[in-house]
Amino acid sequence: MTRLVAVLGYSDGRRRGLHPVCAARLERAHAEAGPEDVVLLSGWARRRSTGAEAELMARAWRGAGRVVLDRGARSTAGNAVAAARAARALGAGEVVLVTSSWHGRRAQALLRAALRGTSTSVRLAASADPPSARARLRELACWSVTPLLALAATRRR
Amino acid sequence: MLRSRLAVACVAVLALAVPVAGCGGGDEQSAQSPTAEWADGFCTAITSWRDSLETATGDLADASSLSRESLERTADDVGAATEQLVDDLRALGAPDTESGQEVEAAIDELATTLETELTQVEETVQGISGLTGVPSALSSLSTSFSAMAAAFASSLEALENADVQGDLREALESSPACDELSS
Numbered sequence: 001m002t003r004l005v006a007v008l009g010y011s012d013g014r015r016r017g018l019h020p021v022c023a024a025r026l027e028r029a030h031a032e033a034g035p036e037d038v039v040l041l042s043g044w045a046r047r048r049s050t051g052a053e054a055e056l057m058a059r060a061w062r063g064a065g066r067v068v069l070d071r072g073a074r075s076t077a078g079n080a081v082a083a084a085r086a087a088r089a090l091g092a093g094e095v096v097l098v099t100s101s102w103h104g105r106r107a108q109a110l111l112r113a114a115l116r117g118t119s120t121s122v123r124l125a126a127s128a129d130p131p132s133a134r135a136r137l138r139e140l141a142c143w144s145v146t147p148l149l150a151l152a153a154t155r156r157r
Numbered sequence: 158m159l160r161s162r163l164a165v166a167c168v169a170v171l172a173l174a175v176p177v178a179g180c181g182g183g184d185e186q187s188a189q190s191p192t193a194e195w196a197d198g199f200c201t202a203i204t205s206w207r208d209s210l211e212t213a214t215g216d217l218a219d220a221s222s223l224s225r226e227s228l229e230r231t232a233d234d235v236g237a238a239t240e241q242l243v244d245d246l247r248a249l250g251a252p253d254t255e256s257g258q259e260v261e262a263a264i265d266e267l268a269t270t271l272e273t274e275l276t277q278v279e280e281t282v283q284g285i286s287g288l289t290g291v292p293s294a295l296s297s298l299s300t301s302f303s304a305m306a307a308a309f310a311s312s313l314e315a316l317e318n319a320d321v322q323g324d325l326r327e328a329l330e331s332s333p334a335c336d337e338l339s340s
Contacts, residue, residue: 140338
């Protein structure tokens with residue numbers, strides 16, 4: 001059965017190249033992906049001039065597997081919906097969710113919600129990049145909207 | 158400027174707390190200072206709130222579609238978790254630090270904002286009429302929950318700004334309960 005490795009992008013809109021947080025996630029995904037896997041690189045362009053996170057990751061990809069891009073996801077909820085869509089389309093038995101350890105808990109909750117109704121399992125493969133203080137604060141505050149975003153994801157399948 | 162303040166506030170509140178050292182056996186009883194107790198209570202309240210919202214998100218697995226009922230349930234779950242958080246935060250009172258009154262005021266302001274938004278959430282859910290009302294209710298709820306998230310960020314910033322001496326920061330960094338927030 002196909003396995004989907006979903007890599008969640010990250011950018012701060014200030015730099016043109018791959019953000020170190022994103023690079024750490026990609027590095028983790030390199031270690032995770034095998035030749036039979038489908039690798040989803042997901043993330044939008046915070047600014048037109050910087051290029052989509054998905055494209056930046058694709059350029060830096062050195063791992064195995066068949067790479068597909070999602071340039072539309074603007075948030076963790078968007079990443080989760082894109083990964084769930086891809087998993088459904090592939091009939092994937094497992095999604096390996098690659099993101100930062102500080103982001104993994106909420107990302108997993110949203111992905112599981114987006115995968116409701118399927119038997120697809122989710123496994124977190126976390127990169128150990130240290131969070132910026134701002135990212136950590138934002139992460140906590142985001143829990144306020146997480147249940148609602150998970151519910152809203154039902155109409156975006 | 159704002160970014161750097163947020164960064165400092167985050168470090169203070171969600172501090173990458175070091176594990177408590179000296180966990181070997183022995184008969185010594187460590188009595189917590191009032192400030193340490195306050196820090197524990199603060200982080201425990203926020204951790205419980207986050208865990209409740211995580212559970213609520215997981216429970217949505219039963220919802221097959223976006224409907225009035227599923228919106229009501231989500232609003233109820235978030236509302237119950239947040240009401241508990243407001244109660245827990247208010248019960249903390251002022252920390253025993255030089256900036257205690259300011260910290261209490263910042264937390265009280267957060268609690269008031271959360272209560273206001275929860276009232277709005279309740280009114281929105283009660284006002285949903287049939288399927289056609291669901292999209293506008295979703296938008297309204299999203300506004301309320303986003304306002305709650307913004308209130309969190311600004312109150313944590315105010316809390317840090319008030320803690321000029323860094324007493325609270327020290328207590329938060331040493332609190333095992335605050336470690337939970339790092340996961």
